[in-house]
Amino acid sequence: MTTDIIISVKGLEKHFDEGKLKALRGVDTDIRRGEVVVVIGPSGSGKSTFLRCLNLLEEPTAGTVTVEGVNITDPKVNINKHREKMGMVFQHFNLFPHMTILKNMTLAPCKLLKKSKQEAEEKAMALLKRVGLADRANAYPSQLSGGQKQRIAIVRALCMEPQVMLFDEPTSALDPEMVGEVLDVMKQLAEEGMTMVVVTHEMGFAREVADRVIFMDEGHIIEEGTPEEIFNHPQQPRTQDFLKKVL
Amino acid sequence: MNISIFEQWWLAIEPAVQANTLNFWQFIYKEIYLNVIKDDRWLQYLKGLGVTLEVSFYAILVGLVLGTVLAILRLPQIQHMNARGKGFLPAVGAVVVRALSKFAGLYINIMRGTPLLLQVLIINFGIFGSVRIDKVIVGVIACGLNSAAYVAEIVRGGIMSVEKGQTEAGRSLGLGGIRTMIYIILPQAAKSALPAMCNEFISLIKETSILSYIALTELTKAGDYIRSRTFSAFTPYIVSGLLYLLVVLTLTWLIGKLERRLRNSDH
Amino acid sequence: MKKLFALMLVLALALSLSSCSKKEEATVITVATNPEYPPFEYVEGDKTVGYDIDMWDAIAKKAGIEYTIEAMDFDAVISAVAANPNTIGLSGISITDERKLTVDFSNGYINAGLVVIVKDGSGYTTADQLKGKKIGVQLGTTSDFSAEEITGKENVAQYKTFLNAVMDLQGNKVDAVIIDKPVGQAILASLKDDTLKIVDMGLQADWYGIEVNKKNPELLKKINDALAALEKEGFFDELAVKYFSAE
Numbered sequence: 106m107t108t109d110i111i112i113s114v115k116g117l118e119k120h121f122d123e124g125k126l127k128a129l130r131g132v133d134t135d136i137r138r139g140e141v142v143v144v145i146g147p148s149g150s151g152k153s154t155f156l157r158c159l160n161l162l163e164e165p166t167a168g169t170v171t172v173e174g175v176n177i178t179d180p181k182v183n184i185n186k187h188r189e190k191m192g193m194v195f196q197h198f199n200l201f202p203h204m205t206i207l208k209n210m211t212l213a214p215c216k217l218l219k220k221s222k223q224e225a226e227e228k229a230m231a232l233l234k235r236v237g238l239a240d241r242a243n244a245y246p247s248q249l250s251g252g253q254k255q256r257i258a259i260v261r262a263l264c265m266e267p268q269v270m271l272f273d274e275p276t277s278a279l280d281p282e283m284v285g286e287v288l289d290v291m292k293q294l295a296e297e298g299m300t301m302v303v304v305t306h307e308m309g310f311a312r313e314v315a316d317r318v319i320f321m322d323e324g325h326i327i328e329e330g331t332p333e334e335i336f337n338h339p340q341q342p343r344t345q346d347f348l349k350k351v352l
Numbered sequence: 353m354n355i356s357i358f359e360q361w362w363l364a365i366e367p368a369v370q371a372n373t374l375n376f377w378q379f380i381y382k383e384i385y386l387n388v389i390k391d392d393r394w395l396q397y398l399k400g401l402g403v404t405l406e407v408s409f410y411a412i413l414v415g416l417v418l419g420t421v422l423a424i425l426r427l428p429q430i431q432h433m434n435a436r437g438k439g440f441l442p443a444v445g446a447v448v449v450r451a452l453s454k455f456a457g458l459y460i461n462i463m464r465g466t467p468l469l470l471q472v473l474i475i476n477f478g479i480f481g482s483v484r485i486d487k488v489i490v491g492v493i494a495c496g497l498n499s500a501a502y503v504a505e506i507v508r509g510g511i512m513s514v515e516k517g518q519t520e521a522g523r524s525l526g527l528g529g530i531r532t533m534i535y536i537i538l539p540q541a542a543k544s545a546l547p548a549m550c551n552e553f554i555s556l557i558k559e560t561s562i563l564s565y566i567a568l569t570e571l572t573k574a575g576d577y578i579r580s581r582t583f584s585a586f587t588p589y590i591v592s593g594l595l596y597l598l599v600v601l602t603l604t605w606l607i608g609k610l611e612r613r614l615r616n617s618d619h
Numbered sequence: 620m621k622k623l624f625a626l627m628l629v630l631a632l633a634l635s636l637s638s639c640s641k642k643e644e645a646t647v648i649t650v651a652t653n654p655e656y657p658p659f660e661y662v663e664g665d666k667t668v669g670y671d672i673d674m675w676d677a678i679a680k681k682a683g684i685e686y687t688i689e690a691m692d693f694d695a696v697i698s699a700v701a702a703n704p705n706t707i708g709l710s711g712i713s714i715t716d717e718r719k720l721t722v723d724f725s726n727g728y729i730n731a732g733l734v735v736i737v738k739d740g741s742g743y744t745t746a747d748q749l750k751g752k753k754i755g756v757q758l759g760t761t762s763d764f765s766a767e768e769i770t771g772k773e774n775v776a777q778y779k780t781f782l783n784a785v786m787d788l789q790g791n792k793v794d795a796v797i798i799d800k801p802v803g804q805a806i807l808a809s810l811k812d813d814t815l816k817i818v819d820m821g822l823q824a825d826w827y828g829i830e831v832n833k834k835n836p837e838l839l840k841k842i843n844d845a846l847a848a849l850e851k852e853g854f855f856d857e858l859a860v861k862y863f864s865a866e
Contacts, residue, residue: 162520180442189526199521203539203614212535213525265525369720372833386720477783481790487776565783567755567776576694577777580759583718583830585701 111269111300112136112159117168118324119154128154130324131168136269141301143311143332146321147347152304155321156273159302160184160191173268189217192262196274198254200246200261206233207242210261218265225264232260236290252283256290263294270294272303308351312336320344358389387587393578400574401595407491407570408557414496415556419503424533425449425456426508456504463501469562471498476566487568491560499556506552510545511537543614550607554600571595648686648838649706650675651699655780656757657805658862659711659827662690670801670862671709674728675829677854681845684838692779693759700830707838708830711799713761715825723833725842727826728855731863732819733765734803736788736796739816743795746820755784755793761825762797769797769822782806788815797822801863 112135119129128151136142144152157163159170161177161184169176177187201209210232211225220228233239236256246254255275262270272291276284288310295301295314305311311318311332318335320328320343328341336352339345355363362385365378374382388394424430431453435446463471472494480490514537522532542549561572569577575592582588652667654660660669667688679686691699693710700708700722714724737743743752746769754766758777766775776793778784784796785806798806803817831839849855 160524162524185523185526185528187526188524191524193521193524195517195521195524197515197517199515199517201518201521201536201540203543213527216531216535217526262525271524382720386717477786477790480792484791487792565779567778567783567787569777573777576758579694579697580763580777581715581717583697583701583721585698 109138110135111138111173112302113169113171114155114159115169115171117155117158117170118166119151119158119163120166127324129158129165132321132324132326134319134326134329136300136302138268138300139298141295141299141314141316142303142319143315143317144302144304144319144321145306145308145311145347146327150321151324152321153273156271156302156304159269159271160188160193162193185217189213189265190268191271192259192265192267192269193271194255194258194262194273194275196277198246198251198258198278200254200258202246205243205245206238206249206257209246209257210264213261214264229260229264232263233257235293236260250283251279252286255279255283255287259287259290259294269300269302272301272305274304274306276305276307306351308336308348320347322347358385361385362390383584383587386582387578387584388591396574396578397571397591397595400569400571400592401599403488403569404557404560404571404596405599407488407495407560407563407568408553410492411495411499411556411560412553414492415499415503415552418496418500420507420538422456422460422500422504423507423511425453426460426504427511460501460504463498464505468494468498468559469565472562472566487563487566490566491563491568491570494563495556495560498559499552502552502555503549506545506548507541509548510541510543513544514540543611546607546611546614550604553603553607557599557603558596646685646705648679648684649699649703650686650688650709651691651696651706652688652708652710653693653696654690655782656711656799656802658801659799660709670729670858671711671827673858673861674849675709677849677858678829678842678845681848682841684841693757694779696830700832704832704835705838706832707842710830711760711802711827712830713759713764713825714828715764718830721833723831723836723839724828725831725839726846727828728846730824730826732800733762733797733822733824734800735818735820735822736785736798736803736807736815737794737818738788738791739814741794744818744820746822749795749820752794753792755787755796756798757781757784760799761827762799764825765822766797785810785815799824 114132114134117129117132118127120127132155144155146152154163158165161170165178169178171177172187172191175182175187177184201212204212207226207229210229211222214220214225214228215222230239230242233242236259238253238256241249241253246257249257259275275291276287279287284307288307291301291303291310292314303310303315315332317329318332319326320335320339320341322343328335328339328344335344336348339348361381365374365382368374368378369382388397430449433446433449433453435442472491475494476490518536518540519532522536523529527535560570563570564573564576571592575588579588652660652671654662654667654669656669658669659671660667662668667690672688675686678684689699696708696710696712699706708722712724714727718724735743735749743749749769751774752770753774753776754770755776755778756762756766757780760781762781763775763777776784776787778787781796781798781802784793787793788796789812800819807815807817829842831842
């Protein structure tokens with residue numbers, strides 16, 4: 106891990122329903138290159154909204170998100186170019202059901218990175234091999250289990266060779282027996298030095314893999330620190346309260 | 353002289369025709385002979401069928417393309433589009449897009465709210481009032497513009513039935529809005545819209561019969577033509593009707609096949 | 620609710636009874652006509668009037684026929700006569716040999732001749748000049764047959780009403796419209812369009828007859844007898860003066 110800051114968030118606010126619902130009420134944090142940040146918190150705490158603001162799937166109401174020195178909330182910025190560098194994995198996988206696995210993985214590289222079909226497929230096959238799904242390359246998403254789908258979703262994002270990976274509760278929609286296989290892939294990714302921001306309820310994963318844990322509640326960052334600090338010595342009563350309930 | 357078997361049969365019953373003493377089978381043959389065989393009239397039906405197919409095919413294409421554009425303009429995110437950023441150009445852009453969306457809504461309401469016959473007459477005698485233009489083109493334009501309004505609603509329903517996560521997945525990979533629409537949303541929308549679309553195509557094919565009002569000799573007109581010659585009560589209508597049925601059944605079969613193929617690929 | 624139902628039942632019974640009793644009365648002949656063909660048949664106020672209607676009224680009086688007039692599309696006139704032997708077709712219908720194979724016709728009661736409407740300045744004066752040109756007509760009229768002979772089937776545009784044919788002539792979609800002489804004069808008088816003019820090319824018209832179902836030869840005979848008597852009395856000339864005195 107270096108001290109090189111890849112994403113810098115300043116004063117981030119997000120309101121829904123014309124301000125009636127304030128999901129984020131001023132969030133500041135920096136994500137460093139190679140860092141694995143796990144965001145935890147009760148549901149409705151704004152953690153998913155925070156993650157979705159990082160690649161502007163939600164447009165912030167106020168504040169800035171600076172990625173590699175560029176303020177991406179500036180409307181003049183080509184957001185698509187920046188999203189290419191930020192892979193995202195969703196709770197519900199969101200694979201494209203009308204395409205084979207291979208097509209799911211090569212569509213964006215072919216269209217955006219101007220890779221040849223062969224080049225993109227070679228890369229995709231290599232990634233599939235890594236997650237042990239090379240034999241399913243020509244299957245359709247509906248023929249896969251949930252765990253397999255999520256592993257595909259991860260490698261689909263990796264095909265774009267992103268600088269950062271964003272995970273939005275990647276195991277919440279999975280049957281318990283499939284959680285492990287997905288977390289294993291994520292661990293492997295972390296070990297390889299990928300910068301990751303993970304919103305999850307998997308406290309074991311957070312404790313084991315995170316460099317930094319952020320606890321959010323009611324649209325604020327309440328507390329952040331190493332897993333050791335957050336899980337073993339939480340300072341804030343709300344953090345202590347939350348951890349008591351989930352651990 | 354060589355005369356065909358059909359002519360021989362006709363000559364055999366002709367005295368009975370003149371004397372008005374036909375039995376049931378002779379009557380049937382008389383109807384078939386006069387309305388189908390004589391003067392190669394079956395060719396008239398086939399020519400009419402050809403025109404109906406030609407007009408329908410191009411009208412469906414016009415309807416699909418224009419209808420899809422209208423459907424996209426009617427999507428909530430376009431209807432309520434806000435200027436992205438400050439400044440003159442983004443503001444004007446958003447206003448133009450919202451105006452187009454309003455226009456699309458108006459267009460759909462007008463086209464669905466008025467009879468096709470009136471639209472055909474207005475387009476032929478009004479818009480192309482003093483232009484010498486092929487009636488097939490008038491027919492394609494009139495039916496295509498009308499169909500587009502229905503297609504728009506079908507496609508819009510199809511697009512709305514695709515989960516929001518699909519758009520987000522596409523956008524998060526860096527695909528732009530248009531590419532996400534083309535590669536990810538529309539193919540899935542098309543699948544769920546297919547049955548309704550099949551209905552629309554079938555309606556369109558049959559509705560082209562209205563073009564007989566502007567003297568386009570399509571299938572219904574071909575029947576009318578022969579009937580005006582023979583004064584037969586309904587035989588030409590049956591022949592035309594059977595040909596429509598044949599076309600519609602073929603189309604239904606083809607779309608059913610397509611649907612099964614799409615179903616096999618996912619879900 | 621029950622009362623309402625009973626009332627409806629009584630009404631339905633009364634209606635069905637009245638329609639039954641109608642059938643038992645002396646046969647009333649239905650006159651099927653397409654009153655869009657002035658001066659032969661057209662609507663004035665809420666009444667159908669015209670040359671054909673006057674002619675028929677005289678026939679009916681002479682033959683002691685009760686009748687009602689029913690206005691409909693020309694296509695429907697054919698069906699109406701086919702469906703009911705007590706319906707006659709009275710709509711400027713040309714007598715042709717081919718039609719005689721399917722329906723009966725009274726003796727011809729008028730042959731008004733054909734004229735051609737062209738654009739002023741088009742220079743068309745003879746039928747030969749119209750060879751290969753687009754000619755607009757009303758489908759199934761004597762003009763239609765004449766146009767086919769002149770320019771060939773594929774160049775005839777057949778409209779449901781001659782009015783649409785004339786409108787397409789105004790719009791340059793056809794080069795000429797062939798039409799019954801009195802009809803052509805009537806329409807030009809009402810359109811007041813001096814870019815159009817009538818040319819007499821000496822075209823042969825068919826006689827008009829009254830269409831009768833083959834199952835009703837008695838009616839046919841009554842009509843023909845009445846026609847013969849009326850002609851002898853000079854009624855034909857009288858009627859011609861009334862309608863075609865413009866000549």
